[in-house]
Amino acid sequence: MPRRCTVCDHPERHSIDETLVTGAPYRSVAKRFGLSESSVYRHKSEHLPAHLLKAREVEEVAQADDLLVQVRYLQTHALDILEHAEKAGDLRTALAAISQARGNLELLGKFAGQLDERPVVNLNVSPEWLELRAVIVGALEPHPAAHTAVLRALESVGNG
Numbered sequence: 001m002p003r004r005c006t007v008c009d010h011p012e013r014h015s016i017d018e019t020l021v022t023g024a025p026y027r028s029v030a031k032r033f034g035l036s037e038s039s040v041y042r043h044k045s046e047h048l049p050a051h052l053l054k055a056r057e058v059e060e061v062a063q064a065d066d067l068l069v070q071v072r073y074l075q076t077h078a079l080d081i082l083e084h085a086e087k088a089g090d091l092r093t094a095l096a097a098i099s100q101a102r103g104n105l106e107l108l109g110k111f112a113g114q115l116d117e118r119p120v121v122n123l124n125v126s127p128e129w130l131e132l133r134a135v136i137v138g139a140l141e142p143h144p145a146a147h148t149a150v151l152r153a154l155e156s157v158g159n160g
């Protein structure tokens, strides 16, 4: 029997999804909507990409596009912050930006993968690929220029 997701069942699910997409901390989202942190985390990683797709399927195109536009905007913003923080030698902010950028990247990748219905192996939805990609991006963290370049390249593939 599948476990019910308290976030999916929540009457304010769309607001929760929107809040999650802005990168709000799980703890504050959980607190604000009376949910547990673990269910918010699970919902974001397992259900949110599908919601982005479903919103599109049921002709809530504007809603899905809004979310996607927000993720893309946040990604650009996170990479800008990363660049500035690196130039300023602010490693703490740079790390936070990297972490945000990686989350956005994974969300974009999952979304792109789910939109692609061709009957071929799709790297973007493969858990192995997502894991490998995280490892690659993580390994490049001490090398800012390479890290940024790889993130941008991955992002453009995800968007393609």
Ligand SMILES: [Zn+2]
Binding pocket: 005, 006, 007, 008, 009, 042, 043, 044, 047, 048
């Ligand atoms: Zn859920």
